[in-house]
Amino acid sequence: MFKQMKLVAxxxxxxxxxxxxxxxxxxxxxxxxxxxxxxxxxxxxTSDHSPARLAVVDNTALVQTLKTGKVLDAKISEVADVKTAKQKILDEKLDGYLVKEDGKYTLVAGTDSTTKFNETTVKTALSQIELAEKASHLKLTTEELVSLQTPANLTMKTLGKKGESSGGEAKNAANNAISVLISVVIFMLLMIYSNMLAQEIANEKSNRIMETLLAATSTKVQYFGKILGVGLLVLTHIVFYVVLGVVAAIVLKGNQMVESAKSMVGGVDMSFLLYAVLMLIVGLAAYLFLTAITASLVNDQSQVQQAIAPISYLSLVGYMAGIFGAEVPNNIVLKVLSYLPFVSPTFMPSRLALEISTSTEAYIALAIQLIALVLVAKFGERIYAKNVLSYSDEKIFKQLIRNLKK
Structure with a gap:
């Protein structure tokens, strides 16, 4: 039987x-x-990478400080008055001008300039200048000024039911990003391959090919063989993305987007990553078996979307619960949902990432999902065998309810 199953897959x-x-x-x-x-x-x-042209209005000391300190990536000059500065901006000889009056700064930038000023960067640079001036008035040494500017040395740790761990917000953010990615991947792959599996079964039923196939094999072979074949396609899809990601990381080394992705992956807890991958595999497999069950009830291609729509909605429950549940993590309804089969694959990883749930609770949810996978697979085999050669005109939902009752 396994040899026939391999042939079908x-x-x-x-x-x-x-x-x-x-x-x-x-x-x-x-x-x-x-x-x-x-x-x-x-x-x-194609962008012009030349530094911005900034003029300081009637303030030689500030001009010298900006030039000497090189706190701004700009070509600094001085103008006598605001009128002259405005005219130079209109003539596109300046990108902006800086005025200091009564201890307050005003930066005016030209709208037609291709080079823009970053408000945060300029504010930081001017704050450094102000701090240096105040330190000079207070007769502070360079070492004392550096000491004042040195940030506090803080190490973030978290304490929960599973003990104390380091990493703080950075680790949680990385884990949470991976959990969101897992949810998106499950939903995306589910949309693609549940539709593919349903189309495969519906095509064979509508063209009466299934009757010929079952003359040579059994419904069990067709059932598990088709799911195994689609599962191999899912694996190919994932491996292709992983290989492409590794190649991109090598070829595009230094690219800001690629480096951000690498830093995110580098901050992920490996034990969490292992759990997320296991939940992804078990969750997707369970959804494919559900798809095979509902697809066996269709008669033609027009009913495929009707058959897989409830499965799509079910996969969204956990994802949406994860988004809205972050504000009330200890809500009893959300705790129950995190253990519920077909909801936990997209919900429990986010709770584990934020350390709302412990590793023990997460693996209990995984075990429950695995048990559900086995039960659905065995139960689905019977429904598939009963309906794959049935051509009822009843709605799919009514057929499913009737099968459940029997």
Whole structure:
């Protein structure tokens, strides 16, 4: 039987992977970041990287301080009055001018200038100058000034039911980003491959191909073989993305977007990453079995979307609960949902990432989801065998309820 199952899985895998539609499906989610990288690269290459032209109005001391300290990436000059500065901006000879009156600074930037001033950067630079002037008036030494500017040495740790751990907000943020990514990946892959599996089954039923296939094999072989074949396609999809990510990290080394992604991955707790991957695998497998169950009830291609819609909504429950539940993490309803099969794959990782749930609780949820996977697989086998050659005109939901009762 296993040999026949391998043949069915191989046939599904080879048929789909050779089609342009499959690779278009795989590559489509990458179009947006690729387009963003291309646009960013073009803008970076075609932009004018010359420093901004900034004039200081009637303040020689400030001009000398800005030039000497090099606290601003700008070409500093001095003008006699505001009128002259405004005219130079209109003539596009300046990008902006700086005025100091009564201890207050005003920066006026030209709207037509291609070089823009960052308010935070300018404010930080002027604050450094003000601090140095005050230190001079107070007759502070350079060492004393540096000591005053040295930030406090703080180490963040967290204490929960599973003990004390280091990393603080940085680790939690990285873990949370991965949990969100897992939820998005589950939903995206579910949309793609549940539809693919349902289309495969519906096509064989509507064309009466299934009757021929079952003459040579059993419903059990077809049921598990198709899910195994689609599972291999999911694995190919994920491996392709991982390989592409590694290649991008090597080729685009130094790119801001790539470096941000690497720093995020580097901050992830490896034990959490292992748990998230396990939950991803078990959750996706369970959803595929659910899809096979509902797809066996359809008669033609027009009913496919009707069959997989409830599964899509179910996958969204955990994701939405994770978003809105961050404000009330100890809510009893949310605690129950985090253990609920088919909801926990997209919900429990976010609770573990924020250390609302312990590792023990997370693995209990994983075990419950694994048990649900086995039960749904065995239960689905019976429903699939009963309905794969049935061509009822009843609505899919009514057929499912009738099957559950029996």
């Amino acid at each position: 191989g046939q599904v895998y080879r048929t789909k992977i050779k089609t342009p539609t499959f690779w278009l499906t795989v590559l489509t989610p990458l179009l947006l970041p690729i387009i963003g990288l291309i646009i960013g690269f073009v803008i970076a290459k």
